[in-house]
Amino acid sequence: MQPLRKLMNILKENNLTISAAESCTGGYLSYLLTQLPGSSAVFKGGLVTYSLEAKNSLLGINKKLLEHTQGISAEVALQLSEKTAQSLNSDIATAIVGAAGPGSVNKIPTGTVFIAVHSRKKTCVKKFIFTGSRSQVRKQAAYTAINQILSVLSYF
């Protein structure tokens, strides 16, 4: 079964809700999570915290941490996922931050993406280096997040 459909089915069967915070993917994960009819039963909402300002103002991520990392680090992804779960009152929350390119941010190579998944049973963050164009990096990041959420759901 297609990972997205599998994810939505598992969430529904277990009465679990999900939300997302996205930086480099710009809303693409939320778009995927609302692609199937009936997604409103599980998807609470998303925050496209694209600017550093939005990461601070919407989710209270520390300004010094944001300046130091330019918003691209495992710690930022973890904090975003935890705070999104609280803010949107969801069982699971995913956060994606990274450098989609072209050009590097803060000496972080293009394609570097951190994906965090937060839940009461398991929280994890992983670093990926995706290759390809800006568009390809963004799409790979969103689809990889779906697989990472599925992996966390195996603990439920």
Add this chain to the structure above:
Amino acid sequence: MQPLRKLMNILKENNLTISAAESCTGGYLSYLLTQLPGSSAVFKGGLVTYSLEAKNSLLGINKKLLEHTQGISAEVALQLSEKTAQSLNSDIATAIVGAAGPGSVNKIPTGTVFIAVHSRKKTCVKKFIFTGSRSQVRKQAAYTAINQILSVLSYF
């Protein structure tokens, strides 16, 4: 010139920033607004206020209005756009609400979409009835929002 590229150029040339609140499009407009390199100069962030709960908790839309309209009305779109501009501190904000289908919400026909654009010079909301699949309705809504923002920018 492609509308998205034209929009991003106009925003940059005029030092204007933008943000988005999306319901039925689920983040697709934010995804488009971050598609081109350098979009961080103009795109502040987005809110995927998919559930009624998110429309209330993230942007303070009145619960009674939400229950009465199921979140799909010109008034809700207008309020979302105004509050998103405030919340994300942007010059322009767009909000999209609607019924992407399949099936109608609150007797509102599938394909009904309200798009609001808020700015200090001009604020407008328009109702559309899009045809096609859920995916086609969502994409048409996001691309139509880009044209509506361009139209508002002509007042600047």
